[in-house]
Amino acid sequence: MANVRRRVSAEERRVRAAARLLRGGGEHGGGAGGAEEVVRQLVALHATDPATVYLSVAARLKDPAQAVPLLDMALYGQPATLTRMLAMRRTMFVVERSFAPQVYAAAGRAVAARLRKELLVFLRDGGGWDEAWLDEVEAEVVAALDGRPESSGAELSKLVPRLREQVVVARGKPYEATQNVASRIIRTMAAEGRIERRRPAGSWVSGQFRWANAEPLPEVPGAAARAELVRAWLAAYGPGTEADVKWWTGWTLGDTRAALKAAGAEEVELGGGVTGYVAAGDTAEVVGGSAPAPEVALLPALDPLAMGWRERGWFLPEGSERLFDRSGNIGPTVWWGGEVVGGWAQRADGAVVWRLLADRGAQVAEATGAAAAVLGSAMGSARVTPRFRTPLERELSL
Template sequence: MSPASPTRSSRCTPATRSASISACWRGCASRAWTRWTRRCMRCARLSATMPCAAHSGSPRRTLWVATPATTRRMHAAATLRVAAAERRRTVGFLGVGGVPEPEEWLTRAKRQVVELLRGDGPMTTREIGRRLPELTVPLGVSDPSGRSLPAHPRVLSGLGFDGVLVRTRPTGTWINGQYTWAVMDDWLPGGVGGLPERGARRDLTEHYLQRFGPATSTDLQWWAGWSKTATTRALADAAAQEVETDDGPAWVAADDAGTSLEPDPWVALLPGLDPTVMGWKERSFYLPAKAAPAWDRNGNAGPTIWVDGQVVGAWGQARDGSIRTHFFVDVPAARRAQVAQRAVKLRAILGPVRYAVRFPGAINAELLR
């Protein structure tokens, strides 16, 4: 481990969140500085030149939008083990629901869905249920109201974990929560399978550290949904470099150990569950205690206001379309003015669109009252 030396802050700007998913910045410390400050925000960027895939299940059973190469890494590194566990759960639910020979039933149901989608193109969950009514048998579980749940949504999510299906475009407008399913091979030639698990974990670890490093072992384990043993092995396989930060030991990608960047001051209004916000489990270096109400009780981040690498506030869209802001910590007037300018631009982008945040922070109700 490098010896401690004077702190050199490095803060990254999200101004370039617009090209292909790649590292926004390559490092936070120069060769002359061996102690790091964990306030360098690495931003995943979506590309206008995709293809991309919306892949459910990895890491941490979460929906991610990624380039094909990253999707394949995620699938092999994290999703396949989840897929096996989810299949066992579904078979158990089917058995409780009274379905005879649930293993065989599930295998047959998955084959029927794939055949349907290959022949007739993307469909919503509801459409698939109508076309294959035999798959709507009740599971042995109920929703909060006590209504028995049909089996076909779990069949579809299981095929998503398997990497056989992919969520595609939403129905209606871009804020609609309903979407269509397609066969992965039709959406992404070659599909997402074929990579060895250990190599994929190594590559995904390097990819993660290039975007979110310095990060702790706990951060990576939480983000990827791995065991402690798997995380330790992936860090070793990736030749990650241990460094000393203001908050203690952390890891950086091998290529980042001797690079430096001093970005200009920046502000941003990030949406709920933004990849930047959800990149670390240990968040004290960018989330002051006073800003905790930007999250909900389950650890989901609502819309956040950032200034120079820290969460300083929360924002929300009111019914009249205005963007309301709340600051948890003191922010200089000039920076508040920049936040206000961002809010004006955001309102113009949204125009007549009104939406509700799926996982609002604790401050949300008060903010929009």
């Protein structure tokens, strides 16, 4: 007799998401105690927008006001326990340093290889420079950073004059432009793990980082690393489909299927007979009574929870298209349990304002107002404008 796959409903998926990925999850009920715990809970923090990292942590801490000092200590303290790196989908993430070798081998190494290939074409076509020239410049960057605590991009360009070289891109086109080589070279070296981002030049919402030489990452076989990354993703985000895993990682279909098999992923059935996967031994039913009581959470644009799956219809309300920009990036969201019920924004005067797209009763509306006040207090004098603005966020921020 063939094995019968257990069916996981959309409601159960929302319960799982609330228990494992929202404030009530983690090792401590009622909120995490530190930034590392949040990162471990979510596998990786989406870091394309610098503010997302801090606000994602704040939403899950026992004390949201501690997000900035706790995360700064984890990222820039001695020793640092978290690090930024380009990885899945050629996107910037914050991961635990202890897990960075696996993430790099599973996704970052391929990203770095593509960036180096593109950089060599950029230098050849724009300035006539070859790989030998690039090797010399990179060696000068490493030497300039050696013994220095950290340097900004501008400081590096003074220390390594060839970083100030310029090239013309799209020559003869209406959008022809001149670019310095510095940003492309520094970005590629960072993607390869040779240098790393340190403290920002400004506040915690700044995207201008200082740089330092990085400790080499231990070598990890790619196949083993992909299996380990899938195990971590399934434990946090499962169930998910093959398409979800392929999208989140940025892998080929072949690598995705091989990793799911190596990870021992178990099949379940999602709505419409779609095959989903959970971590080995995670097929038991999760019901509402076994999860923390639902809470309101205000999550930032590009939060890992909202960006955890390719298919998101099971947690989105009607009218959710206003929460996304034209490229599919999700803006700030209001969550109740494991579902999105609205969106929020910060006005120029610092006030956090919100709108519910799904009616979940007066209790949820009241809790959203209280959560907005807590978030506004935690943000203090900082003003956050998402890098990818959405229709609802724009409207609320006026």
